[in-house]
Amino acid sequence: MSIKPYGVAVTDAIASGELARLKEAQAAAEAHVAEYGDIPTLLALLKVEIAKLERRG
Numbered sequence: 001m002s003i004k005p006y007g008v009a010v011t012d013a014i015a016s017g018e019l020a021r022l023k024e025a026q027a028a029a030e031a032h033v034a035e036y037g038d039i040p041t042l043l044a045l046l047k048v049e050i051a052k053l054e055r056r057g
Contacts, residue, residue: 013025 010025010029013021016022
């Protein structure tokens with residue numbers, strides 16, 4: 001099984017209590033962070049820039 005590192009897949013892996021599934025979710029999440037970086041932080045920066053531009057009109 002290939003786990004995509006998004007919330008439902010990760011929480012399902014946690015709920016399963018299966019070590020192999022947990023390790024697969026961890027590896028997928030680490031690979032995602034290595035490739036794309038910290039998406040929540042980047043999203044926060046995007047929101048700041050959007051707010052600045054919206055204030056300008």
